[in-house]
Amino acid sequence: MNSHFFARRLHSLTGMVPVGIFLVYHLYLQLYLHQGAEKYNEQTNSFYDSPLAIWLLIIFVYIPLFYHSILGAKLSIEATPQPSYHYFAHLLYWLQRISGIGVLLFIFAHLYNTQVMPLMTDTYGQHFEHLAEGFASTETGWLTKSVYLLGILGATFHFANGINTFCMTWGLALTPRAQLRVRVLSIIVFVLLTAAGLYSLSAIW
Amino acid sequence: MSKKTITFKILRQDGPNQQSYWETFVIPYLPNSNVISCLMDIQKNPINSEGKKVRPVVWECNCLEEVCGTCTMVINGKTRQSCSALIDKLMQPITLQPLSKFPVVRDLAVDRSRMFEALKRVKAWVPMDGYHDLGPGDKILPDHQGVAYKLSECMTCGCCVEACPQYSRDNDFLGAAAISQARLFNMHPTGKLIANERLDSLMDDGGIAACGNAQNCVEVCPKSIPLTESIAEMGRQSSKRFWKTLFQI
Numbered sequence: 001m002n003s004h005f006f007a008r009r010l011h012s013l014t015g016m017v018p019v020g021i022f023l024v025y026h027l028y029l030q031l032y033l034h035q036g037a038e039k040y041n042e043q044t045n046s047f048y049d050s051p052l053a054i055w056l057l058i059i060f061v062y063i064p065l066f067y068h069s070i071l072g073a074k075l076s077i078e079a080t081p082q083p084s085y086h087y088f089a090h091l092l093y094w095l096q097r098i099s100g101i102g103v104l105l106f107i108f109a110h111l112y113n114t115q116v117m118p119l120m121t122d123t124y125g126q127h128f129e130h131l132a133e134g135f136a137s138t139e140t141g142w143l144t145k146s147v148y149l150l151g152i153l154g155a156t157f158h159f160a161n162g163i164n165t166f167c168m169t170w171g172l173a174l175t176p177r178a179q180l181r182v183r184v185l186s187i188i189v190f191v192l193l194t195a196a197g198l199y200s201l202s203a204i205w
Numbered sequence: 206m207s208k209k210t211i212t213f214k215i216l217r218q219d220g221p222n223q224q225s226y227w228e229t230f231v232i233p234y235l236p237n238s239n240v241i242s243c244l245m246d247i248q249k250n251p252i253n254s255e256g257k258k259v260r261p262v263v264w265e266c267n268c269l270e271e272v273c274g275t276c277t278m279v280i281n282g283k284t285r286q287s288c289s290a291l292i293d294k295l296m297q298p299i300t301l302q303p304l305s306k307f308p309v310v311r312d313l314a315v316d317r318s319r320m321f322e323a324l325k326r327v328k329a330w331v332p333m334d335g336y337h338d339l340g341p342g343d344k345i346l347p348d349h350q351g352v353a354y355k356l357s358e359c360m361t362c363g364c365c366v367e368a369c370p371q372y373s374r375d376n377d378f379l380g381a382a383a384i385s386q387a388r389l390f391n392m393h394p395t396g397k398l399i400a401n402e403r404l405d406s407l408m409d410d411g412g413i414a415a416c417g418n419a420q421n422c423v424e425v426c427p428k429s430i431p432l433t434e435s436i437a438e439m440g441r442q443s444s445k446r447f448w449k450t451l452f453q454i
Contacts, residue, residue: 008414009447075417080373082421084282089420093370165418168433171441175434 011071012169014064020159022061027156027193030200037128044127069104076101096161099154106151113144132204145205152197160190209234211243212254212298215262218309225309229254229298230262240287240301241266241276244313264313271427274362278303278313284367284425304367306374320361323383327406331396343394356389356435358428365422365432377411381422384413385435391442404439404446413439 029047032040047053076097082090113134118124134144163186167173173182210231218225231254232246244264251261266276269288276287279302281295292299307315333339345353359382366372366380387403390396407413416436423432 002409004410005408005412005414005443005447009444078373078376079370079417082368082370082419085368085421085425087421087424089418090370090424093417093419168418168437169416169440170444171437171439174437174441176431179433179437 007071009169011068011075012166014068015072015159015162016166018060018064019068020162022065023155023159024193027152027196027200031196033128033131033200033203037126037132040128041126045125065107069100069107072097072100073104092161092164096158096165099158099161103151103154103158106147106154109147110151128204135204148201149198152201153194156190156193156197160186160193163189211238211292213243213247214298214300215312216300216302217262217312218303219260220311221308228259234292236293238292240278240280240290240292240295240299241269243292244287262313263311272360274360274427277362277364277367279305279367284364286362286427289427304363306367306369306372307363308374315363317361317363320363320366320380320382323379324361324386326379326409327383327387327390327403328399329383329386329390329403331390331393332399345394349392353389353392355428355430356385359385359389359430360428362427364425364427368421368425370419370421371415371417376415378415379407379411379413381416381426381432381436384416384439385430385432388435388438391439400442401446404443407439408443408446413443416440 029043032043050056079097114127114130118126118130123130135141135148137144164179164182167182168179173179211234213230213232215228215230216225217228230247230252232243235242235246238246241264244262248261251259253259264276264278264287266288267273268275271286271289274286277284278287279300280287280290281300284304287301301313303309303313304315304317307317307319310316361382363382365382366378369378369380372378372380384407387407391400391403413436420433423430426432
């Protein structure tokens with residue numbers, strides 16, 4: 001085993017375990033959007049109130065997330081396009097890379113919108129209002145809405161398809177039949193997470 | 206008399222590291238031809254579509270029955286063997302290009318020694334320490350034989366690596382064929398003896414971790430070898446070795 005092998009296995013693992021689990025938890029929290037501003041802010045702030053929150057975020061979310069995305073972006077750039085081979089798995093291969101880079105850009109915009117800007121304007125803690133204002137804006141509302149829509153779709157696709165590649169990389173699903181079962185599972189995960197994300201957004205659309 | 210013709214657009218190159226150029230050839234139609242029989246016709250009378258006599262097109266072939274893999278080239282944009290590429294089933298003009306992942310020797314002939322080096326890297330053989338009589342080998346069960354026979358059909362033709370987006374001229378990826386051969390020899394009763402050495406090669410630079418799961422390899426393999434199954438199996442074996450070395454050393 002050398003560093004390249006270790007780096008790639010860590011890439012696979014970080015995408016699934018800390019980042020994937022965080023995505024599911026994060027999408028779950030957004031369901032509180034339907035319970036109104038007070039309840040949503042209370043739920044979100046209760047997590048940040050813990051003295052460990054920032055450390056948990058850094059160790060289990062930010063470091064694995066940026067490790068996964070920086071190495072992923074590097075690998076995506078190194079891939080050689082093979083445009084004459086039109087196969088489904090090959091399409092997913094490119095969608096995985098495009099969605100990964102797209103979601104990384106979304107995360108930067110999302111972090112600015114929900115963390116940096118509230119801190120700068122000293123309105124931190126009013127999560128619901130920030131989101132709702134961004135969506136309701138007559139000038140940039142359409143842009144915010146489309147960015148969030150693409151961001152959620154990209155993230156849920158990247159995670160669900162990542163289940164396939166994870167099972168392949170670690171050798172969990174061996175035969176084509178087993179790989180098909182994992183694909184069915186990943187489609188179910190994709191549909192459920194996307195539905196949850198879109199349902200949450202509908203509260204402030 | 207039929208005036209039907211066959212048109213070829215061939216990507217030619219006069220020698221290694223030289224500029225490539227397209228040349229068109231139009232030859233009379235013959236029923237049931239394949240790409241190789243047409244290349245032979247061009248060789249007999251190497252006149253291009255402008256009526257100019259040119260150097261005959263160079264290509265490689267051997268068995269003419271899709272078991273040696275030598276005549277692999279890119280036909281109408283897809284990698285395949287030219288012996289089994291039947292003219293009646295191809296869209297015209299038929300484009301012929303050398304494999305893009307290997308250095309061109311001349312015209313359609315490429316140097317595939319990187320694939321042989323990959324087989325050496327994964328020690329795709331059964332280790333022997335002499336020519337003396339070793340007695341009968343281990344018994345092999347039919348289900349084992351069924352898997353091994355399919356894997357042994359690999360002819361190192363290069364289709365899998367040609368279609369692979371992770372395999373490029375400037376990296377050192379082993380490719381699906383070599384990973385699958387490592388699986389074949391790791392399941393052989395005697396080949397198993399150096400299973401860990403093969404895994405160490407697969408876990409080195411350009412090894413199994415360089416696979417990006419595009420799965421083009423299994424789609425284009427002319428022998429229908431379950432290459433993604435092989436990659437997953439070797440992924441499983443290297444995962445076991447990964448956890449073992451992580452907690453042992």
